[in-house]
Amino acid sequence: MTNIITIFQKEFKSYFSSPVAYIFIISFLVVTSWLFIRTFFIADQSSMRSFFSILPWIFLFLAPAITMRSWAEEKKLGTIEILMTLPIKDWEIVIGKFLSGFFFLILTVCLTFPLAITIYIIGSPDMGPIWGGYLGAFLLGGAYLAIGLFASSITENQIVSFIVAIIICFAFLIIGEDFVIFSAPAFLVPILSYLGLGAHFQSIGRGVIDSRDILYYLSIIVFFLFLNHIAIEQKK
Amino acid sequence: MIKVENISKSYGPTKAVNNISFRVRKGDVLGFLGPNGAGKSTTMRMLTCYLSPDEGTAKIDGFDIHQDSIEIRKKIGYLPENNPLYLDMGVIEYLKFIAKIRQIPKSSLKTKVDRAIEICGLGSYSHKDIGELSKGYRQRLGLAQALIHDPEILILDEPTIGLDPHQIIEIRHLIKSIGGEKTIIISSHILPEISATCDRVLIIAKGQIVGSGTPQELASISGGGLTINTGIRGPRENVINALNQLEGAVNIKNLGEENGVNRFKLTADKNKDLGEKIFFMVSKNGWSLTELHREEINLEDVFLDLTTKEVS
Numbered sequence: 001m002t003n004i005i006t007i008f009q010k011e012f013k014s015y016f017s018s019p020v021a022y023i024f025i026i027s028f029l030v031v032t033s034w035l036f037i038r039t040f041f042i043a044d045q046s047s048m049r050s051f052f053s054i055l056p057w058i059f060l061f062l063a064p065a066i067t068m069r070s071w072a073e074e075k076k077l078g079t080i081e082i083l084m085t086l087p088i089k090d091w092e093i094v095i096g097k098f099l100s101g102f103f104f105l106i107l108t109v110c111l112t113f114p115l116a117i118t119i120y121i122i123g124s125p126d127m128g129p130i131w132g133g134y135l136g137a138f139l140l141g142g143a144y145l146a147i148g149l150f151a152s153s154i155t156e157n158q159i160v161s162f163i164v165a166i167i168i169c170f171a172f173l174i175i176g177e178d179f180v181i182f183s184a185p186a187f188l189v190p191i192l193s194y195l196g197l198g199a200h201f202q203s204i205g206r207g208v209i210d211s212r213d214i215l216y217y218l219s220i221i222v223f224f225l226f227l228n229h230i231a232i233e234q235k236k
Numbered sequence: 237m238i239k240v241e242n243i244s245k246s247y248g249p250t251k252a253v254n255n256i257s258f259r260v261r262k263g264d265v266l267g268f269l270g271p272n273g274a275g276k277s278t279t280m281r282m283l284t285c286y287l288s289p290d291e292g293t294a295k296i297d298g299f300d301i302h303q304d305s306i307e308i309r310k311k312i313g314y315l316p317e318n319n320p321l322y323l324d325m326g327v328i329e330y331l332k333f334i335a336k337i338r339q340i341p342k343s344s345l346k347t348k349v350d351r352a353i354e355i356c357g358l359g360s361y362s363h364k365d366i367g368e369l370s371k372g373y374r375q376r377l378g379l380a381q382a383l384i385h386d387p388e389i390l391i392l393d394e395p396t397i398g399l400d401p402h403q404i405i406e407i408r409h410l411i412k413s414i415g416g417e418k419t420i421i422i423s424s425h426i427l428p429e430i431s432a433t434c435d436r437v438l439i440i441a442k443g444q445i446v447g448s449g450t451p452q453e454l455a456s457i458s459g460g461g462l463t464i465n466t467g468i469r470g471p472r473e474n475v476i477n478a479l480n481q482l483e484g485a486v487n488i489k490n491l492g493e494e495n496g497v498n499r500f501k502l503t504a505d506k507n508k509d510l511g512e513k514i515f516f517m518v519s520k521n522g523w524s525l526t527e528l529h530r531e532e533i534n535l536e537d538v539f540l541d542l543t544t545k546e547v548s
Contacts, residue, residue, distance in 0.1 A: 082334075087338065
């Protein structure tokens with residue numbers, strides 16, 4: 001456990017060792033706030049639905065950008081050799097890296113709280129969907145991050161890692177969309193709609209917290225972290 | 237202390253390490269010598285549990301590299317090839333990170349970090365970022381990282397590569413001073429490096445051990461006898477004749493003539509004092525001797541000899 005914390009601290013700190021993290025957070029906040037406020041007064045609804053509905057698409061680029069460095073850079077610099085000859089288990093490194101990305105994402109998303117407060121003050125929103133939306137955003141982000149970490153572990157090129165992560169995330173996001181569901185053969189429909197990342201996000205976003213949705217995200221996270229672990233072990 | 241038994245490792249179709257076995261006693265300083273790509277780093281990577289061998293095994297202090305990898309990693313301090321470092325971290329921050337994972341308790345963390353910084357002479361640079369350090373200081377930091385937990389075994393992969401001669405001597409002193417009763421394995425493709433620091437040398441080529449022994453033993457394999465260089469001023473033909481008649485001189489090589497001085501390289505039969513004979517021969521003929529010296533043990537020849545031979 002202490003090893004995981006040590007790795008977590010090191011990784012988390014490394015996000016802030018360059019201005020990239022700040023640029024990143026600021027652009028995220030600007031883009032999401034702009035997209036939100038643009039329609040907020042027109043729709044005249046005190047809800048954050050429009051905000052949460054664009055999050056999966058913004059995360060699609062945000063999460064891979066967070067994780068693209070994490071293994072690829074270690075491999076490129078060769079520091080992975082230091083890391084993996086220290087008395088620490090491989091899965092502890094994987095978890096530590098995941099958690100640092102996850103906290104970075106949570107931090108970034110939490111910085112949107114002024115939006116929630118604004119809505120709370122000027123309207124009387126139903127807080128359920130807002131809490132649910134945040135919870136869903138964390139889980140969805142976690143799933144994207146796990147995918148991104150895996151993509152980073154199979155290459156030493158950050159750009160490749162970034163693009164592979166976007167492709168996998170995108171695939172998981174759209175397979176549950178109506179567009180795909182309608183054109184898929186009937187027997188695949190339940191599987192696809194279950195596997196789609198977006199549908200679970202919407203159902204949590206309605207404020208209904210269903211353990212199946214949470215279980216779904218946790219299994220995606222565990223599955224890709226497991227793949228990540230295999231990818232590292234493979235190198236031996 | 238270290239017992240390696242028939243380990244092999246392939247990268248695709250190429251066998252990087254082919255059935256290597258050796259032992260290292262506690263306190264020994266062992267040198268891996270071999271051309272680039274001979275399998276030195278791969279062997280070290282297997283000992284440090286970064287790679288696992290395809291075949292064979294190694295035991296370190298009774299622990300098996302397959303089963304007890306974490307225990308082994310605790311005992312080893314490792315400086316990988318090219319000394320990879322997190323360039324965006326600070327020197328102290330980096331050492332603290334390593335120390336924490338090395339399970340050094342919080343109470344002694346600072347003393348250990350300070351000690352490593354002091355031993356490796358990083359004092360005035362300890363507050364810099366690693367990216368700002370020069371190559372020599374990065375190398376010191378790499379060593380500090382390997383030493384921080386006071387390991388029983390040190391594995392250093394080309395610790396002096398890319399340094400200038402002055403820095404090489406410094407790092408060599410550093411390694412010697414921390415040596416003590418530690419078991420050390422150093423790899424290098426530079427000969428003086430190994431003969432200066434190691435008790436025992438393994439020469440590796442194409443994934444196999446082609447020679448082993450102390451630097452002296454290895455040198456005696458090469459020619460058998462000792463080599464003498466000499467320069468004699470005198471009529472060329474006569475000098476050559478006289479040398480050819482000299483008892484005990486075999487394999488006379490004429491190195492050419494320069495300003496009337498003929499230079500030769502001779503190999504002497506064992507236990508014959510050829511130097512003295514040359515001197516008397518020259519004085520008897522009324523020539524003059526401009527140079528007469530015994531060549532130091534020459535590992536270079538052994539090395540070239542052993543590593544270029546076809547491995548059967």
